[in-house]
Amino acid sequence: xxxxxxxxxxxxxxxxxxxxxxxxxxxxxxxxxxxxxxxxxxxxxxxxxxxxxxxxxxxxxxxxxxxxxxxxxxxxxxxxxxxxxxxxxxxxxxxxxxxxxxxxxxxxxxxxxxxxxxxxxxxxxxxxxxxxxxxxxxxxxxxxxxxxxxxxxxxxxxxxxxxxxxxxxxxxxxxxxxxxxxxxxxxxxxxxxxxxxxxxxxxxxxxxxxxxxxxxxxxxxxxxxxxxxxxxxxxxxxxxxxxxxxxxxxxxxxxxxxxxxxxxxxxxxxxxxxxxxxxxxxxxxxxxxxxxxxxxxxxxxxxxxxxxxxxxxxxxxxxxxxxxxxxxxxxxxxxxxxxxxxxxxxxxxxxxxxxxxxxxxxxxxxxxxxxxxxxxxxxxx
Numbered sequence: 001x002x003x004x005x006x007x008x009x010x011x012x013x014x015x016x017x018x019x020x021x022x023x024x025x026x027x028x029x030x031x032x033x034x035x036x037x038x039x040x041x042x043x044x045x046x047x048x049x050x051x052x053x054x055x056x057x058x059x060x061x062x063x064x065x066x067x068x069x070x071x072x073x074x075x076x077x078x079x080x081x082x083x084x085x086x087x088x089x090x091x092x093x094x095x096x097x098x099x100x101x102x103x104x105x106x107x108x109x110x111x112x113x114x115x116x117x118x119x120x121x122x123x124x125x126x127x128x129x130x131x132x133x134x135x136x137x138x139x140x141x142x143x144x145x146x147x148x149x150x151x152x153x154x155x156x157x158x159x160x161x162x163x164x165x166x167x168x169x170x171x172x173x174x175x176x177x178x179x180x181x182x183x184x185x186x187x188x189x190x191x192x193x194x195x196x197x198x199x200x201x202x203x204x205x206x207x208x209x210x211x212x213x214x215x216x217x218x219x220x221x222x223x224x225x226x227x228x229x230x231x232x233x234x235x236x237x238x239x240x241x242x243x244x245x246x247x248x249x250x251x252x253x254x255x256x257x258x259x260x261x262x263x264x265x266x267x268x269x270x271x272x273x274x275x276x277x278x279x280x281x282x283x284x285x286x287x288x289x290x291x292x293x294x295x296x297x298x299x300x301x302x303x304x305x306x307x308x309x310x311x312x313x314x315x316x317x318x319x320x321x322x323x324x325x326x327x328x329x330x331x332x333x334x335x336x337x338x339x340x341x342x343x344x345x346x347x348x349x350x351x352x353x354x355x356x357x358x359x360x361x362x363x364x365x366x367x368x369x370x371x372x373x374x375x376x377x378x379x380x381x
Contacts, residue, residue, distance in 0.1 A: 122238035123192035162372030192238035265302030
């Protein structure tokens, strides 16, 4: 039976009577007091609603998720369900992608609109359009360069790339995206994470002197016309505030303290850190490396602390040691904004027939974003 046919109006139970309260009323309550209310609301909503939890979410939230994973995996999972309401416990660009990939009858909800992404915010559409004009004015032909954007970008940036023949990539298929682009053009403009772009290009054999970093806050990006024309890869000056915190000396320190430990890092880390690591890979790849390792293995992981702590807890009974590469802790503060209180507030409003914090991408932006995402599907293998 279609889930939309299963929806019915139900009388509120005591656990749900406070659904009309303001968000501020929820935020004044302790985390643990939300558990019963979240469970009750989920029971009432049934299959009409699914919860999506990104790997970097705090444990108090992600344990309620129907699906866990990276941003692309979650958006794709959401689009393949029959659910009408998609509650995305992640950040703004992820909710946008779910709206782009989802059906017209689906509605995407972000429990806290302040849950953004500092990396995505580093590439503003007006700045990127100005950059493109500078590249063309420097004598680079429109057919000689393709724009590629990381999944961690706004829908407007994805649409910019889609409209100009480019595509979206994830950290796991960035190399395939680069190969796809270089089979069609001589140059790549990569947005918004310079580190993923640099690590990908270098692994393909592209030397550092054929890469430049475009700084939107400098005149002409801080690059001469000659350097722009000579570069194969033009990297946007953006980064992940979490992964950039890992430094080469962290690798040296952890190796000295734990002889034999394997250092594995996300490709959003600095090039110098990735070069010192034993392996680098997407979030899903890092999880796979720990999962498939034999008993007694030790790992220092360069990624967000909630995921590292979760892996440490999961694999300790299996005789594996997992620690963070930087023991001062690297918390994604924007991911952390999604709290049990925000989740309960969004769900209880749904029970009462109110959709709060809906994320909607404008039709034209949605079209070109979808084009860029569909091109990614062609190379994803």
